[in-house]
Amino acid sequence: MEISERIKNEAEKTRSPEDTVLVWPNLVYIELICMLFATAVLLLLSLVSPAPLEELASADTTPNPTKAPWYFLGLQELLVYFDPWLAGVVLPTMIIVGLIIIPYVDTNPNGKGYYTYSERKFSMLGFSYGLALWYILIVIGVWTRGLDWSWYWPWSDWHVHMSVTAVKLVDLELIFQNMLGLSPDPVLTLGRYAITVSNIMTWICFLGYYAIGFTLPFLLFRNFFNKLGIIRYNLVMLFFLSMNGVMLKMLLRLTFNIKYLVVTPWFKI
Amino acid sequence: MDEIWGYPYRLGITLFIIIGTALLTLGFVGLAVWLEQSFKKEKIKK
Numbered sequence: 001m002e003i004s005e006r007i008k009n010e011a012e013k014t015r016s017p018e019d020t021v022l023v024w025p026n027l028v029y030i031e032l033i034c035m036l037f038a039t040a041v042l043l044l045l046s047l048v049s050p051a052p053l054e055e056l057a058s059a060d061t062t063p064n065p066t067k068a069p070w071y072f073l074g075l076q077e078l079l080v081y082f083d084p085w086l087a088g089v090v091l092p093t094m095i096i097v098g099l100i101i102i103p104y105v106d107t108n109p110n111g112k113g114y115y116t117y118s119e120r121k122f123s124m125l126g127f128s129y130g131l132a133l134w135y136i137l138i139v140i141g142v143w144t145r146g147l148d149w150s151w152y153w154p155w156s157d158w159h160v161h162m163s164v165t166a167v168k169l170v171d172l173e174l175i176f177q178n179m180l181g182l183s184p185d186p187v188l189t190l191g192r193y194a195i196t197v198s199n200i201m202t203w204i205c206f207l208g209y210y211a212i213g214f215t216l217p218f219l220l221f222r223n224f225f226n227k228l229g230i231i232r233y234n235l236v237m238l239f240f241l242s243m244n245g246v247m248l249k250m251l252l253r254l255t256f257n258i259k260y261l262v263v264t265p266w267f268k269i
Numbered sequence: 270m271d272e273i274w275g276y277p278y279r280l281g282i283t284l285f286i287i288i289g290t291a292l293l294t295l296g297f298v299g300l301a302v303w304l305e306q307s308f309k310k311e312k313i314k315k
Contacts, residue, residue, distance in 0.1 A: 116305040117298060124301055125294070132293030136286055144285075151278055247290070255283045 010109040065149045073141030081250045098239040105232040169259035173198045192265040206262045213241040
């Protein structure tokens with residue numbers, strides 16, 4: 001049965017016509033009031049906390065660090081962990097596309113227009129986690145990044161530069177090479193791309209993460225897969241795994257000083 | 270202690286991010302549950 005039909009049937013089953021109201025004027029009026037209220041709150045906020053434009057940029061005054069407005073600091077913080085093509089282009093695009101596809105992958109006919117946690121645990125948890133991840137990046141950018149974009153706790157001396165040599169970042173490839181004593185000589189050369197054994201291992205780790213991520217829910221939660229269908233399931237898992245991948249990459253860098261998971265001459269992840 | 274909180278603060282930052290994200294997630298979900306419950310109660314009143 002089509003989803004739209006299922007939703008309609010469900011609605012007819014649970015609600016009789018006298019339990020419903022019209023969109024116009026009942027709903028639109030409430031929306032109008034909300035819009036006016038939100039505008040008033042924004043006006044008040046801008047009075048309490050003004051954000052004036054600063055003077056023209058000058059080569060004589062170069063602030064350190066240069067911080068974006070708070071709502072962009074999450075994005076700026078992402079640049080610590082990913083190259084600009086990923087942090088500035090791919091990831092924001094994935095966030096926007098991911099948000100756009102939510103209504104199209106939603107097959108749950110319960111509570112349409114009345115989205116509740118008890119009826120949508122996975123969706124609510126997944127979305128809240130993504131939102132939390134975004135906000136924690138903003139919190140880091142606003143309150144813990146000082147000179148040279150180094151990490152400063154509130155009790156650190158914010159006027160002293162942190163030693164930049166204290167953190168030595170390495171690629172996962174090199175870690176494999178040193179840990180397992182693998183040869184740095186390439187086993188295969190594709191143009192500029194000299195592929196070593198350790199390089200292949202990083203690809204196995206990277207693609208394996210997605211492979212396991214796609215397969216495990218399919219094996220363990222078959223009902224979840226059946227409900228979504230193959231296309232929706234793959235879309236949901238792609239975005240969900242990528243979101244978790246961002247967190248994972250951040251933690252790998254912070255805890256184990258790993259700079260890149262996969263290195264090629266053309267792109268690095 | 271210095272190894273955890275001293276520069277480059279690796280463990281401290283990792284814990285901060287994990288706990289912070291978990292708390293924020295719980296906060297957002299808590300808000301959703303609280304709203305759901307309060308709307309339910311309102312319905313019963315009517």
